[in-house]
Amino acid sequence: MLLMGNVKEPTPLVSINVVVDLGGQYLWVDCDRNYVSLSYTPARCNSAQCSLASSGACGTCNGPARPGCNNNTCSLFPENTVTRTATGGEVAQDVVSLQATNGKNPGPVVSIPRFLFTCGSTFLLEGLASGVQGMAGLGRGRIGLPSQFAAAFSFNRKFAVCLTSTTSANGVIFFGNSPYVMLPNIDISTSLIYTPLLINPVSTAGVFSQGEKSVEYFIGVKSIKVNEKSISLNTSLLSISSVTV
Incomplete structure (x- = not known):
């Protein structure tokens, strides 16, 4: 399994701070400012990489060649899901x-x-935290972090997020199968409670194609309680046409 701390990219390796987006489609990074890499390779139009990323858009870039600006490359629409802003990339x-x-x-x-x-x-x-350079999408898409890590290291497409209770300490994300052991030697994977995940047949991304499913994670909700008191609402609003996975 992998323990995600600072993502190190590009070559030569540097640490890049990113916002973790639980339902994000993929990793996107600011390439306009200070992105220098000897190993950066744009995905050419109609390539296997573009197919895996489900990108059919092909275009050119007006300007000197650099990361983020190359001709004959495919593109997607990276999105800041906090401000709901997207652009071509x-x-x-x-x-x-x-x-x-x-x-x-x-x-x-x-x-x-x-x-x-x-x-x-x-x-x-x-609108994002100071010092970050992009967002790391943990969604169920084919180039989301869980999918790419699982394919690269041959483990199941699983991850576990442990949030810190204070800003003075780091949280942790485990990718892959358990155990997930935290200090002082406590295996939190033995006490996890599971619920089926649902597929939303309509994409929730800022930019999407007709018929595209959402890569976010949904669970079935039957009621909402606050202080053990049920909230009065139309429960049909909680349902979603879906299949379990």
Whole structure:
């Protein structure tokens, strides 16, 4: 399994702080400002990379060639899901490195040499935490982080998020199967409660194609309570046409 701390990208490796987006479609990074990499490779039109990213858009860029601006490349629409702002961005590959773990102890830093992501623009960072350079999408899409990590390291498409209770400490995200051991040597995976996930047949992205399903995670809700008192509402509004997965 992988333990996600700072994403390290590009070559030479540098740490990039990103906002973790639970239902985000994929990783997008600001390529307009200070993105320099020897291993950056744009995804050419009609390539296997574009097909995997479900990108049929093909275009050119007016300006000197650089990360995020190349001719004959496919594109997606990276979105700031906090401000609900989206723009066109080049699909590309680069090296991504993360801290590995066996679920109990830290392991070596491991790398994916051709990790698919999308170049965003600097203005997309508005409204996000200071110092971040993009957003890491954990959604169920084919180039979301869980899918790419599972394919690269041959584990199940699973992840577990442990949020910190204070701003002075880091949270943690485990990718892959349990155990998920936290200090002081507590395996939190033994006490998890599970519920079926549902598929929303209508995309919730800012930009999407007709018939595209949402990559976000949905659960079935039958009622809402506050202080053990049921909220009066039309319960049909809680349902969704879906199938369990």
